[in-house]
Amino acid sequence: MPKRVLIQLDCDPQPGTFDAVVAVDAGADVLLRQGGVTPENVVPLVHGAMFTRGGSDLASTAIFIGGGDVAAAEAVAAEVRKTFFGPVRVGVLVDPSGANTTAAAAVVSAARHVDFATGAVSAVVLGGTGPVGQRVARLLAGKGVHVMLASRSLSRAEEAVARLHEQVAAATIEAVASAAGGEAASPFSRGVANADVIVAAGAAGVTLLDAAGRAAAGKARVLIDLNAVPPAGIAGVAAADKARADGAAVCYGPLGVGGLKMKIHRAAVERIFTDSAAFLDAEDLLAIGASLG
């Protein structure tokens, strides 16, 4: 069997190291890392995957689409899909910045403690305009959760919500500004007070819910902080927390979610190297995560 070659298509000028290390650990033998990938220059890169190995060997080539810009990665993914024809295709995993695998792991973790099927679940996604935040919001909304997508910039939150409403039929996602002070009467404060699930998915090293905010989250049953750089994104959540009880809530930190994220990523890479028809986006990864438990 030929070596497993993973073509890493990164929309950032520099191909990322994060996605690369994870790909190595997920079983890729050879990485072909491409930075600055756009819909305009991606076609020959895809042809290089399609036309170099014949027959069953084709399955040993796969494509990973990454980078920090979710919208750019989606545009590249759409172009990759169009370039394939008939059986001349390779497995694809779309996971910019690990956003889809991380979001899937966060939502699977939350689902252990909250029953989304009731249709009465509320969630706040802090740092909701980033790669991970957008996908957490999309996956929760796809499960029927009412989602409040919070960002320090209301206009950026509104843009993200508009994009998400195009992607998820019948979703209810609301944009709010997460004011630093957080007056009790603000929509953000009301959202935090009423949320069953709070997920912090903001930039590294930024506290998005401080101790007062945490105390105000009186109905929260699950608190998930995905930020690995101190200080914590949610005050009181430690990096290694994994379903640690804190009052009526359970807490997950980035390492507590990270184990499942890595399992999802590995299973996804295994899938794209065995099923050339696989084209794995956030929802597929959520399904993989759910099957892993």
Add this chain to the structure above:
Amino acid sequence: MPKRVLIQLDCDPQPGTFDAVVAVDAGADVLLRQGGVTPENVVPLVHGAMFTRGGSDLASTAIFIGGGDVAAAEAVAAEVRKTFFGPVRVGVLVDPSGANTTAAAAVVSAARHVDFATGAVSAVVLGGTGPVGQRVARLLAGKGVHVMLASRSLSRAEEAVARLHEQVAAATIEAVASAAGGEAASPFSRGVANADVIVAAGAAGVTLLDAAGRAAAGKARVLIDLNAVPPAGIAGVAAADKARADGAAVCYGPLGVGGLKMKIHRAAVERIFTDSAAFLDAEDLLAIGASLG
């Protein structure tokens, strides 16, 4: 023995994936991929090959020169050759876009059915200004074949022919415009009608000889289509054709030629990793291909 390190010098802004996957399958352990390589910036990259391993270990480093621009690759190849001195050199394979190995495989395939040595063989190369087309024309002309190099743009065809006449002594290559309609009286139509060998080497997914054109190629004994993206470059030739009889002619599709191309490529990579003096260009690859049968 140290790992086999192949330095991929690519003249395109992005180092290509095609050349990289083939290099992996040809036995390189480590690829060092460099995009945007020019004669101006290549010298330190070559020094990195020359001065890192001593003695017999030097043979475990080799250089591959690729990319979509044949002229740029040739300029880089000339600079690489100048940078070496005495025994301080590594094996080099010049194969932009797989053009040399593909062209060599096509010409070896044609030679199974047509005796070039008679000096009375005519060939038409469709899409003759591209990387593969130029090399097919050069290799055929080097074997004494009268070659008609066709392109939709007559001026681009003429430029390519002028370059080829500089490279091959005593070559007879003629430039023609391959009009889409194809009036019966055009030089192109006459060339197709008289050709013993027709090779389509154009862009992916473009038909260069339609059904009427194919029917008009009454003297053709070999039809080779190197385009792997539907529709076929020559109407009626299937991707997997390998010496399939079609009237008086035999047909080869991209997969039918591809097996031999890959064998040539592998043998060439094996050569540059065992013979530091090897500097393999199209004609060397043709000789390798002929020896492989």
Add this chain to the structure above:
Amino acid sequence: MPKRVLIQLDCDPQPGTFDAVVAVDAGADVLLRQGGVTPENVVPLVHGAMFTRGGSDLASTAIFIGGGDVAAAEAVAAEVRKTFFGPVRVGVLVDPSGANTTAAAAVVSAARHVDFATGAVSAVVLGGTGPVGQRVARLLAGKGVHVMLASRSLSRAEEAVARLHEQVAAATIEAVASAAGGEAASPFSRGVANADVIVAAGAAGVTLLDAAGRAAAGKARVLIDLNAVPPAGIAGVAAADKARADGAAVCYGPLGVGGLKMKIHRAAVERIFTDSAAFLDAEDLLAIGASLG
């Protein structure tokens, strides 16, 4: 144990091949090569090292900082150091263009024949403004040697000396212009005549001390030429010289020093993959070299 991933941060637009081949031979399983790295864009590349592997697996990731510009590499190294926190860090080797390992090997070689501890040793570093030359000067000065840093451009020599005086407490480094003719009365000629140690660390293929200059170096006990491209940097020193006696002096050529340089490099890579706290700069590499003998 996971694969050893070495992230090669290169400040040049093209990541270098020299550093890469050496890294492969030093035991890295996977190279993630990044070109055009700056203090501004390096942080996410470092986060990719810090946050992808947990626990003891973290030690299987390490960072190499290279490229041709010593000052740029130092700025990136400073930013990398700042990005780490607590135990969330990986081993780092700072070795732009192999300058630190080469300089360390040259100084260890010289120390076999000259006792720096007397405090009365004089050295001339030819081509002293380049990556290797600057580090040789710094390491010698750090050992109490009086160093004359020579360059064809006096102003560039003075700039380099100013930087070195910031880095090494109590160093005595003097800048001189190495005139091609070399009048007997010039500071450069006096320096050569009085030097115990002469190291040529200039550009490839440039003679920095011709036969007359070599003859004038009457007190020299060690002559080290680090240039591997003919003609020699110091007339009469052959590439393979390794403590070859030439009158009262011993000579080392690039290959004679190269064996120790490679041993230092390998030991350093081994160190950064086993000690996440290691942050190896020129002085650490000198210590490693001294321990290797």
